[in-house]
Amino acid sequence: MRVKEIPEEIRRRIEELREEIEYHNYRYYVLAAPVISDQEYDKLVQELIELERAYPELVTADSPTQRIGDKVLDEFKSVEHSEPMLSLDNTYDEEQIREFDNRVKRSLELHSVEYVAELKIDGVSVALRYEEGRLVLGLTRGDGTRGEDITENLKKIRTIPLRLRQPVDVEVRGEIYMPTEVFERLNSDRIERGEPPFANPRNAAAGTLRQLDTRITRERHLDSFIYYVVHPERYDLKTQWDALSWLKTVGFKVNPNSKLCSNVQEVIEYWKEWTKRKDQLPYWVDGVVVKVNQFELQSTLGMTAKAPRWAIAFKFPAERVETRLIGVTIQVGRTGVLTPVAELQPVQLAGTIVKRASLHNFDYIQEKDIKIGDWVYVEKAGGIIPQVVSVDVNRRSGEEQQIQIPRVCPVCSGRVGKLNDEDVALRCLNPHCPAKLKRSLETFAARSALDIKGLGEKIIEKLVDSGLVKDLADIFYLTPFELTQLGSGIGHKTIANLLSEIEKAKTAPLHKIITGLGIPMVGEKTARVLVQNFRSIKKLSNASFEELTQIQSIGPEVARSIREYFEDPKTKELIEKLEKAGVRLESEEESKQQTLSGLNFVITGVLKNFTRNQIEELIQSLGGKVSDSISRNTDYLIVGEKPGSKLEKATSLGVKTITESEFLKLAKVDIKNLRQQKLF
Known part of the structure; x- marks a missing residue:
């Protein structure tokens, strides 16, 4: 449908929904005073999603729905700051802050100076540019002169408005941070996976903002506080205190704990108060930022090559x-x-x-x-x-x-060791260890494995804690009556949907079953290789060490891990239970021709019909290979919307580029058939 054929009432309704949703975002995230329920809010968002899906020509970059869709970026581009983003000088005690105050008063030839004291958030500094009230660019601090364009990741942060409440051209600066609760949960998960924990919320936030997969940023629930307006005189702002109020008015989240101080003594009292109270906050702070309040005086004081003379960070003392x-x-x-x-x-x-x-x-x-x-x-x-x-x-x-290093697992007495020479974590290597069951079930139900929608972390917790599920196969024996015993929050509709998903999982492709088993050192790619060489679980379980190592991508460590897994008596019991439950443990006869056999592909940009994972699965199922980077061995670069630097590199190397529709012709695939078969 062409743009001119879109009914005017549709255009109007879409714009009304966007304004209404942004208003409720402002009420919820900035004012912390929502006026509608979550259910009512979700209905508005869903209506907008459906209208934009029906009329994709009307989708805009500042639509609230753009926070939902995920992208995989090629890289972060370097962009010059409109004004340098300077760092702050630090001070750690009362004497030094009084010296700062004396320097300011001497320079200004004043007896007293008014300050604004703001909590120093342990996060990542960013610059946000808006044109006519719409977010057009978000940059990291970088080296202070140039920063990285992280606009797409910043769009996933709910408290950063995509559209301001006034249609102004403005650049603001602030801090992106990770709330305490999110930080603790993230570190706990990393420790369980054997990954080093983040040292502090700032590192965690920085690592999140530099993820090329925007889904990761969205799932980590970052937050923001904005505190600085570039060229405040353009908005008739005279003081920092006025600027904080104006920022909140136009739609930004501003820290509520800032204080206007008439002299340095009030600054010190504020610092003492928050030294004691900082642990009560839902985010981490490491000091107080002290700023001369009047912009005219800030301009008079100026700055050094590295830091402004009108501001300083008054750090909290370390506790040990x-x-x-x-x-x-x-x-x-x-x-x-x-x-x-x-x-x-x-x-x-x-x-x-x-x-x-x-x-x-x-x-x-x-x-x-x-x-x-x-x-x-x-x-x-x-x-x-x-x-x-x-x-x-x-x-x-x-x-x-x-301190003795354990030789066996304290839970199951199974063998312990490291997965490889680079692994710092000692692990229980028994795949059937009871302590690992919840995580194993999450892996089993994950999208890369059986993709059992509804079998999430909370329900898994209840299933294991109640004793209903003692191994992976038990999920296929669950009954409606048993599920009703799990308590509130699991209604009849939820139970029916979950059992339907579990039934559907019985016919999952064999490589997904193998992935879901959680065999140590066997991920999705290795599982696909195993299916290509052994067409059933039975054949795989009987494969010798020599047969496994003859496969090019299977090394001795992986082969040994596979053999140990299938030689375990508990594995044999599990396989028997899966087979008895009706889970298909053999590969389907190849219904697809290997139309892409021997071809190497790289993908860039946003695709219309596939997610990145989906098109990779399709290419691999048709015999092709997918790489992350362009080289002379690349046969085709599949180019979607908003391609990155891979397109330039492909052109320079003479690699052939094809559109998504050209790829479908090359692969001899009908997208309608794929959707009817619910393969994607």
């Missing part, structure tokens, strides 16, 4: 306590990671009594030479997670004991 390590316990995470935890003589730290602290991993224990009986120093990582940071060796008596 000494206590005794009286024992070590081992926790087994959902991925099998064995985490040593220090048992401490109780000590007060940052407002709480600390009895346990992280020892990270056994390499960390050896590196720090930590022993049972040692007097150790404890800090809170990122102000949140207690961790042992060092040992007071001068207080050793000689009776301290080495």
Whole structure:
């Protein structure tokens, strides 16, 4: 349908919905005073999604729906800042802040100066540009002169307005941060996966904003506070205090704890107050930013090459306590990671009594030479997670004991080890360890495996904790009556949908079944290779070590892991239960010709009919290969909308570029048939 054929009432309704949704976003995220229920809000969003789906010509970059769709970016482009983003000088005590105040007053030849005191958020500084009230660009600080374009990731942050409440051209600056609750959950998941935890929320936020997959940014629920207006005189703003009020009026989230101080003594009192109260906040702060309030005075003071003379960061003192390590316990995470935890003589730290602290991993224990009986120093990582940071060796008596590295899993007595030489985590290698069941079920139900919609983390928790599910196969034996016993929040419709998804999973492709089993060192790509060589679970389970290592992409470690998995008596029981439940454990006869056999593809831009994962699956199922980067071995670059730098590189190397429709012709695939078969 061409644009001129779109009814005027449709255009009007779409614009009304966008304005209404942005208004409710402002009420919820900025004012913290919603006026409609979540259900009513969701209805508005769903109506807009359906209208934009019917009339894609009307989709705009500032539509609220653009927060929902995910993109995989090729790279982050470097962009010059309109004005340098300078850092701040730091101070750590009252004497130094009074020296700062004296310098300011001497320079201005004033007896007293008014300041604005703002909490210093532990996050990532960004610059946001708006044209006619619409977000057009978002940059990191970078080196202060140039930053990286992270606009697409910033659109996933709910508190950053895509459209302002006034149609102004403006650039603002602020801080993107990760809330405490999100930070703790993210680090917990990383530790369980054997990945190093983020040291603090700032590092976590920075790592999130630099993800090329915008889905990751959206799922991590970052937040923002905006505090600076570039060229405030254009909006008739005279002071920083006025600017904070104006920022909130036009739609930005502004920190509510800032204070207008008539002199430096009030600044010091504010700093003392928040030194004590900072741990009560739902985000982490590491000090107070002190700014001269009047913009005219800021201009007079000017700046050095690195920092403004009219502002300074008044940092909070670091908190560290000494206590005794009286024992070590081992926790087994959902991925099998064995985490040593220090048992401490109780000590007060940052407002709480600390009895346990992280020892990270056994390499960390050896590196720090930590022993049972040692007097150790404890800090809170990122102000949140207690961790042992060092040992007071001068207080050793000689009776301290080495911390023993476990030889077997403390839960199942299974074998422990590292997945490879680069792995820092010691893990339980028994795939049937009860401590790993919840994580195994998540893997089994994940999109890359059986894709069982509705079988999420909360329901898995209830299924395992209730004893209804003791292994992966048990989900295929669940009954409606059993599911009703799981408690509130699981109604009849939810149960019916879940059982329907579980039934559908019985006919999942064999490579997805193998992926879902969670065989150590066997991911989706290896699972596909195994299916190409062994057409059934039975054949795979009987494959010898020699047969496995003859496959080009299967090395000795992977082959050994596969053999150990299938030789385990519990694996044999599991396979029998899956077969008895009606799960298809053989590959379908090849219904597709291998039309892309031997061809190498790279993908760039946003595709119309496929997600990135979907088109990769299709290419691989037709015998082709997919790479992340262009090389002379690339046969085709598939180009979608808004392509990145890969297109330029393909042109320079002479790699053939094709559109999505040209790819479908090359692959001899009918998109309508794929959709009818519900393959995508």
